[in-house]
Amino acid sequence: MSQVTARLRGRYDRNLWFAIFVGPFVLGLLVFVYIPIVWSVVLSFFDAHNTVTPTKFVGLGNYLDMLRDAAFRSSLITFVVFAAFIVPTTFVLSLGLALLVNRARFAKTFFRSVFFLPTASSYVVAALIWKLSIFNGVRFGLANTVLGWFAIEPVAWLSVTQPPWYWLVIVSARMWLQAGFYMILFLAGLQRISPSLYEAAAIDGATGWRVLRYITLPQLRATSTAVLLLLLINAFQAFDEFYNLLSSAGGYPPYARPPLVYLYYAALGQGQDFGHGSAGAVILTLLIAIVALAQGRIVGLGRRDD
Amino acid sequence: MGSGFSRRRLLGVGGGLAAMAVAGCGSNTGRDTGSGGSSSGSKPALAQWYHQYGEAGTQQAVQRYAKEYPDATVTVQWSPGDYDKKTAAALLTDNGPDVFEYGNGPSIDMIKGGQVVDLSDLLDDTTKADFTPSLMARMTYQDKLYAIPQVTDMQLLVYRKSLLEQAGVQPPQTVDELLAAAKKLTTDKVKGLFVGNDGGVGILGGPALWSAGLDYLTEDNQFGFDDPAAVESLRKLRELFTSKTLLLGAPTDWSDPSAFTQGLTAMQFTGLWTFPAIQKALPDDFGVLPWPKLNASTGKPSVPVGAYGSTVSAKSKNVDAAKKFVKWLWVDQADKQLDFAQSYGFHIPARKSLAEKADKLKSGPAADAVKFVNENGHAQTPILWSPKSGTAYSDALNRIIKSGSDPATEIKAVKAVVEAELKRITG
Numbered sequence: 001m002s003q004v005t006a007r008l009r010g011r012y013d014r015n016l017w018f019a020i021f022v023g024p025f026v027l028g029l030l031v032f033v034y035i036p037i038v039w040s041v042v043l044s045f046f047d048a049h050n051t052v053t054p055t056k057f058v059g060l061g062n063y064l065d066m067l068r069d070a071a072f073r074s075s076l077i078t079f080v081v082f083a084a085f086i087v088p089t090t091f092v093l094s095l096g097l098a099l100l101v102n103r104a105r106f107a108k109t110f111f112r113s114v115f116f117l118p119t120a121s122s123y124v125v126a127a128l129i130w131k132l133s134i135f136n137g138v139r140f141g142l143a144n145t146v147l148g149w150f151a152i153e154p155v156a157w158l159s160v161t162q163p164p165w166y167w168l169v170i171v172s173a174r175m176w177l178q179a180g181f182y183m184i185l186f187l188a189g190l191q192r193i194s195p196s197l198y199e200a201a202a203i204d205g206a207t208g209w210r211v212l213r214y215i216t217l218p219q220l221r222a223t224s225t226a227v228l229l230l231l232l233i234n235a236f237q238a239f240d241e242f243y244n245l246l247s248s249a250g251g252y253p254p255y256a257r258p259p260l261v262y263l264y265y266a267a268l269g270q271g272q273d274f275g276h277g278s279a280g281a282v283i284l285t286l287l288i289a290i291v292a293l294a295q296g297r298i299v300g301l302g303r304r305d306d
Numbered sequence: 307m308g309s310g311f312s313r314r315r316l317l318g319v320g321g322g323l324a325a326m327a328v329a330g331c332g333s334n335t336g337r338d339t340g341s342g343g344s345s346s347g348s349k350p351a352l353a354q355w356y357h358q359y360g361e362a363g364t365q366q367a368v369q370r371y372a373k374e375y376p377d378a379t380v381t382v383q384w385s386p387g388d389y390d391k392k393t394a395a396a397l398l399t400d401n402g403p404d405v406f407e408y409g410n411g412p413s414i415d416m417i418k419g420g421q422v423v424d425l426s427d428l429l430d431d432t433t434k435a436d437f438t439p440s441l442m443a444r445m446t447y448q449d450k451l452y453a454i455p456q457v458t459d460m461q462l463l464v465y466r467k468s469l470l471e472q473a474g475v476q477p478p479q480t481v482d483e484l485l486a487a488a489k490k491l492t493t494d495k496v497k498g499l500f501v502g503n504d505g506g507v508g509i510l511g512g513p514a515l516w517s518a519g520l521d522y523l524t525e526d527n528q529f530g531f532d533d534p535a536a537v538e539s540l541r542k543l544r545e546l547f548t549s550k551t552l553l554l555g556a557p558t559d560w561s562d563p564s565a566f567t568q569g570l571t572a573m574q575f576t577g578l579w580t581f582p583a584i585q586k587a588l589p590d591d592f593g594v595l596p597w598p599k600l601n602a603s604t605g606k607p608s609v610p611v612g613a614y615g616s617t618v619s620a621k622s623k624n625v626d627a628a629k630k631f632v633k634w635l636w637v638d639q640a641d642k643q644l645d646f647a648q649s650y651g652f653h654i655p656a657r658k659s660l661a662e663k664a665d666k667l668k669s670g671p672a673a674d675a676v677k678f679v680n681e682n683g684h685a686q687t688p689i690l691w692s693p694k695s696g697t698a699y700s701d702a703l704n705r706i707i708k709s710g711s712d713p714a715t716e717i718k719a720v721k722a723v724v725e726a727e728l729k730r731i732t733g
Contacts, residue, residue, distance in 0.1 A: 050419040052398050071701060135502065137555015138570060140494075156554030159503050161708040248559060249508050253708070254701035271693040272394050272415060 044278035052274060060278035071254065076287070077264040082258065083235035086174060090231055091224075094179045098186030099216075106156060112187065119181040127244035130173045131158060158245060166246065166256055173241050178234065182227050189223030190216070225299050232295060236288050239264070259284050350378045350627040355396075355406040357389035357614075361651035371635055371642050378627050380405075397619060404622035411445035411453035411615035414689055414731055423618045423625055424450045425679060436657045441613045444685035453615025454636040455656035457647040460578050460611045460679050461509060463595040464671070466588065469496070469572040479607075480598050480704045481517060482540050484573075488551035491572040497553035500571035502560035505547040505712055507703045509560055509575060509610070513597035514539045516608035516684050516732040518716045522699075523688050539600050540706050545605060547707045559605040563587070578675055581652045594671040596682045609675075611683040613656055690731055691724075698723035 009016045039052070044062055046054035066072050101111045131183020134142045134242070137156030144154040157165045197215050206214065217224075238258040246253055252261055259280065341394040356368055365384050372380035383403065385392055390409065396402035397416065412422045429451065434442065445453040466476060473491050478484040488498030502508050515521055518535035543642055546552055553571045558564040563580035565571050567587035575597065584592055596607035616636050618628045635642065640660060648664050654676055655661045667676050687696065702716035 049415045050394070050413075051397070071697070122478070132557050135555075136557050138553070138557070141555070154555075156503075159505060159554035159708070161704075162710070181480060248504055249504065249561060251508065251697060251700045252506070252703045253504065255704070265697060266694075268391055268395075271697075272413075 040274075040278040043274045044282050046275050048273070048278075050272045054275065058275065062275045063283065066276055066280045066283060071257075072259065072262060074254070075257045075259045076284075078256060079236070079238060079258045082238060082256075083232060086171060086235050087228065087231045089171070090175060090178055090182065091227060093175060094182035094227070095186050095220075097179060097183040098190060099212075101183065102187060102190045112184070115183050116180040118176050119178070119184075121177065123177060123240035124244050126173055126177055127147040127241045130169055130241075131245050135169045154269060161253075161255055164255065169245060170256060171243070173266060177241075178231075182231070185223055185227055186220065189220045193219045198274065227294075228299060232291070310711070314711060332682060350624040352378050352404040352622075352624060352631055353383060354380050354381045354395060354631075355383045355389075357387060358386040359409065359651065364646075364650040367646060367650060371639070371646075375631055375634060377634075377707060378624070378631055380631060390499045397621065400621060402619050402621055403421055404624060404628040405616060405618055407456060407614040407616050408427075408453065408615055409618065410441075410612050410686060411455075411689070414447065414692055417447050417452055418731065421578050422452050423620050423629070425454060425618065425629060425632065426451045428629060428637060429453065433637060436659050437657070438611065438613070438656055440683045440685045441615075441656060441697055444613075444689055447689055454620060454632055455613040455615050456614050456636060456643075457653035458611060458661075458679060459653055460675060460683065461575060462578065462609050462610050462675060463509055463571040463573060463575050463597060463676060464566060464580075464584060464592050465595065466566075466591055467593050468591050473572075477593060477595055478598055480601050481539070482601060484567065484598050484681065485542065485551075487548065488546070488573065490548060492551040497571045498551035498573065499546070500553040500556065500565050500576075501546075501555055503572075504574070505552060505554060505707045506543055506575075507700055507707055509541060510597070511699055511703050512573050512610050512684060512686060513575075513608050517597055517605045518600045519605040521684070521688070522691050523724075523728075527688075527690055529724050529728075529731065532717055532721050535600065535604055536717060537603075537713040540703070540717075542600070543703070543707050544710055544713075548710075578654065578672075579652050581672060581675075590670075592671060594674050596678045606682065607678075608682050608684055609678045610686045611679055612686045621653040641661050649707050681730040690728060692727045692731065695720075695724045695727045 010018075021175065043052065043054065045057060045059060047056040047058050047061075048054035097115055101108060101115065104111055105277045121191045136144075136159040137154060137265055138144065139148060141154070141157075143157065145155065155165060157169050160166075193216065197219070198211065201211050201215055237260070240258060242258055242261055243252070243264075246256060247261075252265060263277050263280045263284070265271060266273055271277075329335060354368075354372060356365075359365070365382075368384075369382045372382050393403070393406055393408065394413075408416075416422050426449075429437075437455055441455040441458065442451070445451060445455065469491060470477065470487070473487075475487045475490050478487045484499070491498040503508055506514075512522070515531050517535070518531075518539040518616075520531045520533055520536055520539075523530045531608075553565060553574075556565045556570055560574065560576055561580075563574075563583040565577060566574040566576065566580075567584060592637075596609045599605040599607050616632050618625060618632060622628045640657075643655055643657070644660050644663060647653045647660070648666055652666070652672075654667060655664055658680075661667060661676055666672055698720045702720045705711035706713050706716050
């Protein structure tokens with residue numbers, strides 16, 4: 001018997017120590033991540049209004065309801081359009097910033113810090129500043145003051161849908177918050193490119209765009225792949241600035257409503273409809289998985305030669 | 307070996323902490339478990355939850371009431387943040403409150419899910435008749451009462467008397483007059499009317515129906531506004547939104563008096579709770595109106611009325627003790643109810659006999675407000691109006707008001723959702 005125990009503990013108690021070090025985290029992962037995920041999948045097959053221990057099995061009913069729900073479908077479209085726009089835009093902006101800062105002849109550290117600082121700001125706080133001071137609808141809001149110099153009528157940025165000015169507010173807030181962080185990633189990538197490549201190119205007579213096209217961009221491939229993936233995940237998780245910019249006591253408007261916001265209202269608000277909420281979450285997860293796989297195929301993430 | 311020993315100790319402590327974090331999260335209900343108190347020995351322990359009231363002193367007041375209750379040890383938990391979600395989530399567990407308040411009483415799904423208990427036997431018929439009728443109806447389902455209203459809140463239209471006089475405008479009695487008044491009152495500095503930064507989507511859904519003589523649901527719980535008058539009424543809200551007389555994108559929303567007191571708008575649809583601030587900023591320069599009727603021949607003026615209702619959780623280990631406490635505080639202790647309604651914020655007591663005693667409500671705009679509650683008051687939404695129906699209607703209002711969708715089509719879409727929900731709930 002003691003031999004079995006000894007065997008289980010391993011040489012120098014290695015197995016025991018492994019369990020002690022890893023155990024608590026596995027337990028936490030299990031309790032806070034895996035059980036909720038499995039539970040949520042289970043709930044998605046039940047009629048679960050105001051309960052997490054439902055008894056009424058409805059099969060795929062919740063899934064069909066969600067797919068038939070025009071509001072949920074439009075939220076999925078919103079979020080695809082948003083991702084398709086924000087990912088390339090932030091990518092180009094942060095790459096541009098990185099190239100500029102990298103070329104700066106003086107105060108490089110200063111510019112680097114200035115552009116990076118917004119990353120340290122909370123999404124909620126930034127959203128409130130955007131909503132209350134920069135893009136408020138009255139004549140003394142920052143944006144409207146600027147318009148006033150050109151004798152243009154004040155615009156109620158977040159209240160009108162024709163034209164959809166709210167996108168300007170959402171996108172500018174997100175760019176301001178995120179561009180600096182990705183700029184730092186690109187800067188790190190740029191600093192890893194060997195100067196001898198540029199020297200060789202200069203001897204060959206390559207300048208400007210051609211250097212960027214044939215040396216800088218290919219050398220940044222690994223960084224670009226990582227940035228793209230991070231940007232995409234961030235776009236999927238769109239919630240904070242949308243919720244804080246557009247929600248009011250009367251609820252959330254039907255436009256610019258990402259799926260997480262919609263599900264938040266359905267499952268966690270007064271709705272407490274966990275069955276439909278979970279079904280929506282599973283659909284969303286599948287969608288994200290498909291997009292991530294497709295992206296991995298296209299840009300070759302995790303390929304061995306990278 | 308000394309270092310090995312201390313490392314092991316450290317791990318032991320670390321592992322213990324991790325296990326505690328996993329096992330013990332969220333076990334604090336605010337309920338005194340009774341293990342520590344020797345004096346509370348045989349008395350049952352109750353946890354009572356409130357949302358965070360903005361007015362100073364409210365928390366101390368409810369703690370004082372709880373302490374004065376002789377038959378149980380009541381611990382008050384005061385919840386800042388998203389109280390509705392927190393409470394709804396806690397009710398799913400065994401660590402929820404025994405007694406809690408909920409906006410307009412528990413939701414229909416809480417009642418159907420058996421999460422709250424029937425409180426009908428706490429009130430006799432005369433006491434029942436003393437409470438604001440629209441609120442009692444809102445908290446009753448299938449002849450059973452599920453909450454006792456604590457204080458009445460209401461929304462109404464406030465206007466600057468001096469600005470109306472300057473512009474030569476009479477207080478509007480119909481929606482058309484309101485539109486005309488808003489137009490006359492608008493200058494390059496001041497807008498005519500403020501109904502929230504969303505153009506009224508959040509707060510005018512009810513008044514728009516009532517002012518057209520309709521309601522969310524009919525008396526027999528069928529969809530209530532598939533009607534040309536509703537189309538007309540919602541079209542007026544769109545007209546208002548595009549008239550350039552509406553204040554939009556103000557730094558504060560309709561529930562805050564700042565836009566009105568700082569002179570950004572001449573009229574504002576807001577809550578009774580703003581009266582102390584308005585009175586302080588614009589002493590005697592404001593009057594009040596209900597939301598006007600649609601036109602001379604159709605509808606009635608209306609005001610939305612709401613109340614936090616005190617409710618007992620079915621998961622409470624002391625349901626009877628909890629019910630007794632609710633009866634003691636919100637039915638028997640009239641002086642405490644009056645104190646709660648009058649001393650901290652500006653509310654109307656939920657009972658007529660107490661509203662008559664409230665000194666602050668005897669004159670001026672406040673007296674008018676009390677009159678509106680009794681004559682024109684409608685519960686914000688009916689009990690069978692589920693959150694899903696609410697989302698469908700507010701989406702429709704958004705499209706009608708902001709994007710100019712056809713109200714008739716939008717109403718049809720809401721009707722489909724609402725009918726499915728009614729079937730789910732009552733079927």
